[in-house]
Amino acid sequence: MAIALMAVAVGATIISGMITVYREIPQQMGREFRAYGANLLILPGKDRTTLSGEDVKKINDSLNGYEIVGIAPFLYERLKINEQPILTSGTDFSMLQKVSPYWQITGSWPQAEKREILLGAEQAQRMNIKPGQTVLVSAGNDADEETFVVSGIVHTGGKEEQFAFVDLALLQKMLQKNGQLSLAQISIVADGAALESVSKMISQNYPEVQPQLVKQIAHSEETVLSKLQALVLLVTVVVLLLTLICVATTMMAVVTERRREIGLKKALGAENSNIICEFLGEGCVLGFFGGILGTGLGYLFAQVVSMNVFGRAVEFAPSIAVFSIVLSIVITGIASLIPVRIATSVEPAIVLRGE
Amino acid sequence: MSLLELKDVSMAYGGKVFALQDINMTVEKGEWLAIMGPSGSGKTTLMNIIGCMDKATSGTVVLDGIDLTDVDHQQLTTLRRDKIGMVFQQFHLIPYLTAVENIMVAQYYHSLPDKQEALAALDRVGLKDRAGHLPSQLSGGEQQRVCIARALINYPVLILADEPTGNLDEANEKLVMNIFHELHDEGHTILTVTHAPEVGREAQRAVIIEHGRIAGSEAKAE
Numbered sequence: 001m002a003i004a005l006m007a008v009a010v011g012a013t014i015i016s017g018m019i020t021v022y023r024e025i026p027q028q029m030g031r032e033f034r035a036y037g038a039n040l041l042i043l044p045g046k047d048r049t050t051l052s053g054e055d056v057k058k059i060n061d062s063l064n065g066y067e068i069v070g071i072a073p074f075l076y077e078r079l080k081i082n083e084q085p086i087l088t089s090g091t092d093f094s095m096l097q098k099v100s101p102y103w104q105i106t107g108s109w110p111q112a113e114k115r116e117i118l119l120g121a122e123q124a125q126r127m128n129i130k131p132g133q134t135v136l137v138s139a140g141n142d143a144d145e146e147t148f149v150v151s152g153i154v155h156t157g158g159k160e161e162q163f164a165f166v167d168l169a170l171l172q173k174m175l176q177k178n179g180q181l182s183l184a185q186i187s188i189v190a191d192g193a194a195l196e197s198v199s200k201m202i203s204q205n206y207p208e209v210q211p212q213l214v215k216q217i218a219h220s221e222e223t224v225l226s227k228l229q230a231l232v233l234l235v236t237v238v239v240l241l242l243t244l245i246c247v248a249t250t251m252m253a254v255v256t257e258r259r260r261e262i263g264l265k266k267a268l269g270a271e272n273s274n275i276i277c278e279f280l281g282e283g284c285v286l287g288f289f290g291g292i293l294g295t296g297l298g299y300l301f302a303q304v305v306s307m308n309v310f311g312r313a314v315e316f317a318p319s320i321a322v323f324s325i326v327l328s329i330v331i332t333g334i335a336s337l338i339p340v341r342i343a344t345s346v347e348p349a350i351v352l353r354g355e
Numbered sequence: 356m357s358l359l360e361l362k363d364v365s366m367a368y369g370g371k372v373f374a375l376q377d378i379n380m381t382v383e384k385g386e387w388l389a390i391m392g393p394s395g396s397g398k399t400t401l402m403n404i405i406g407c408m409d410k411a412t413s414g415t416v417v418l419d420g421i422d423l424t425d426v427d428h429q430q431l432t433t434l435r436r437d438k439i440g441m442v443f444q445q446f447h448l449i450p451y452l453t454a455v456e457n458i459m460v461a462q463y464y465h466s467l468p469d470k471q472e473a474l475a476a477l478d479r480v481g482l483k484d485r486a487g488h489l490p491s492q493l494s495g496g497e498q499q500r501v502c503i504a505r506a507l508i509n510y511p512v513l514i515l516a517d518e519p520t521g522n523l524d525e526a527n528e529k530l531v532m533n534i535f536h537e538l539h540d541e542g543h544t545i546l547t548v549t550h551a552p553e554v555g556r557e558a559q560r561a562v563i564i565e566h567g568r569i570a571g572s573e574a575k576a577e
Contacts, residue, residue, distance in 0.1 A: 264447045267408065268505075269436020269464040271429070348435070349408045 001282075004250035005290050008328050011243025012294020016324035017301035018236045020314055024302070025228055028310040030189045033221045034069045037100050038185030039195060041212040048208065050075075051181040055209050059184075059202055066198065069187035070098030075171055076182040080138045081148075081164055086123055088137075088164040089182075090171025093118075099187045103160070107131030107152030112167055116151040120161040124153045137166075139174045146174070192222045240331060247335035251283065255339045259346050266348035275343050283336030284329050291328030295321045356420065357381040358512060358544050359405065364414035366400050366567075374400040375567045378414070382513070387535070387545040389558035397567040398548045399517070405546065406515050407435035419512050436465050440506030444518035446498040448490040454501045455486040458508050465509040476504040480534055496527025503534055507543075514538065516547040520554055532557050 033039075042059060044051050053073065060071055072095040079088040093109045108131070110116035117137065119129060129135060131152050136145040154160060172178050190198060195218055202211040255262070262275060299316055306314045359382040366375040375397045382388050392398050403409035404416060407423060410431070416423040419438055426434065448457045458476055459468040477483050480500040490498055499519065506514055516535070520528040535557065539545055547558060555561045556575065563571045 260447065261449055264449070265460070265464065266432070267406075267435070267441055267447075268461045269432060269509075271432055271464075274464060347408070349403045 001250075001254060001286070004247050004254070004286055004332075005293075007243055007246035007250060008287055008290025008332055009293040009297065011239055011246075011331065012291045012324050012328045013297040013301055014239040014294075015236055015243075015327060016295045016298025016320055017305065018232050018239070018298075019320050019324065020299065020302035020317065021305055022229055022232045022236070023317065023320065024306060024310075024314050025232065026191050026225055027189065028306065028312060029225055029228065030191060030221065031067075031069075031312075032310065033217065033224075034187045034189060035101050036217055036220075037102065037214070038072065038187045039190075039214045039217045039221070040186040040188055040199065041214060042184040042186065042202070043210045043212055044183075045206075045208045045210050050177070051184065051209060053179045053181060055206065056181065056184045059186075059206060059209065062201070062205065063186075063188065063198065066194075067189035069189065070095045071187075072096045072099040072185045073168055073181045074183050074185065075168060075175070075177060075180060077139070077171065077175055079164070080136075080140070080145075081117075081119075081123075082127055082129075082135050084123075084127060086164050087162065088166060088171065090166055090168040092168050093165075096165075099185050100156075102156070104155040105152040106155070107150070110151045110165070110167060113169055114167065115146060115148045115170070116167070117148040118152050118154050118165040119150055120163045120165075121153050121155045122161040123164060124150070129153075137174075143174075191225065192218050240327075244331055244335050247283075247286075247332050248338055251279070251336050251339035252342065255279070255343045258343075259350065262343050262346040263348050263350040266346065272344040276340050279340045279343050280333060280336055283332040283340075287329035287332030288325065290332070291325035294328060295324045298324060357417075358384040358386075358419060359546075360415075360417045361405075362415045362417075364401075364404065364411045364416060366397075366404065366409075367412045370412075373567050375404075375411070378564075378569060380562055380569065382544060382546060384512075384544055385539075385542050386560065387539045387547070387558045389555040389561040390546065390548045390564060391550065391552070391555040391561050392564035392570075393550055396564045398550075398564055400567075401564065402515060402517055402548050405513075406439050406441060407431045437509070438512045440509065440511035440514045442499070442502050442506050442514065442516035442519045444521040446490070446495075446502045446522070448498055448501060448505075450490055453487050453489055454482060454493065454497075457490070457501055458505045461505045461508050473504075473508060476508050477501070479507065480504045494527070495523050496530055499523060499527070499531050500534065503531070503538075507538070512544060514543055514545045516545065518549055518551075518554075519547060520551070521549075528554075 042051065042056060056071060056073055073092055075090040077088055078085050097109065110118050117135060129150055131150055133150050134147050135150060137148050138145040172180065188198065195213055199211040199213055202209065302314050306312060361378050361380050364375060364378040365373060367373045378401065390398055390401060404411050411424065421434065449460060455470060455473045455477060458473040459470065462468045462473060474483060474486055477486050480503050482497060482500050485493060485497060520531055523531060535545060547554065549555050560574045561572060562569055
């Protein structure tokens, strides 16, 4: 019986641990995916060419129920850098670092409101410029040239390597476009469905802007998550089956060991229903205590997995605890069916034959 | 009317191998009958049929006015529970239950467990002070007395004892046989199955079985 209890406890440990991990994966992996950039863009609405900083602030306030990693504003303009026309973006670098933590910088990020510029790797190579050197930047043919220090070179492996980046406030001032933005990138911890509903909410409540999901990121996230969840589910089902087999085998051994006792009880007048109730009852009690033990251990297991894989703790979920205890009882109940059938087939006459 | 009546009772396995053949016998209410015979003579098969644990392949068995050949498996269980008290050679006490709990098990399957009544039954066989002991803490003779108390607890019409002294030493054998004598004196109907002549001689009458047939009977000289 101790072996059966251990089998149920181990099964319940894996089940409750896996279900906790299964439930936590979307949220935890969602955070991990935020390292790959924004998953929602806010663009100007119909008949508009720019956004206002106020629009972005309102949207930010409306998302207070969600975990926002960051909102990076962008204003794009073609500037002349060392006489070369280069698409330049003004942005908030502190936010950009949160939204796009995957950017590799040689040198350092530009400091806010300083005449510092971040050059895309492709442009820096073309112009043969290294961090620390200066470049001349002008907003147009007639505009004055201003000197900027190249604080760093950015490597992303994407089209950002063809751009240059300066402080947003500085660019807005140079272009006399105070408070204006071309777009905003939002990095939000949410799965595909939640992201869709956020997008819908924004387009309904703020007609002056146009939300757009970054489909590649959202799709990749969904694909990876669904595959991970399927794997966890598969492991859980296999563990359930193994627990079922182990408990059934142990219960069969128990029935075989107690054949004489069963025969005696029948000789004393026990009906098959009495024998069924006794063994199923034992199975359910076993499932209950094994389930409680396993649920506790499963929570610890999930905690260890989460801390090691995601670096975050998981919360104890009473619903998962109840579910895994009930599931343990059901599994031991099912596992007891064949042994119970064997028990009911024991003939009372064995007690007289001395078997 | 006899308490137990067997008429032309046969038991054949596979339709060919006869364990019992044409058994005719009666047991009157209050009688003590011994069924004797060597190993393999068919004693246990006969005990199974009388004890409502098996059904004869032919013939009729009437116990307390009920024809056992007409009842189904469920009814046999009910009859076994209500009419028969069994005493086993190997005692068959449940090892993890105390003496009194072993008696209460029989009450549980019959009606309702009653500890006071179970203790009274233990007192009846002189073991009230051993009520809380496990079978492993009791001697063979004490275990058999617990087994007898369990057999009596539901007021059976027939006490079936299979080699009741087979596993006991001489002193305990005497103790157990004395209890059977007391029960008989109180009016209980007892049927003992034994291969030991000295145990068989304690009964009022003995039926001898050989090769599945009744080979003879003898009455005790008063």
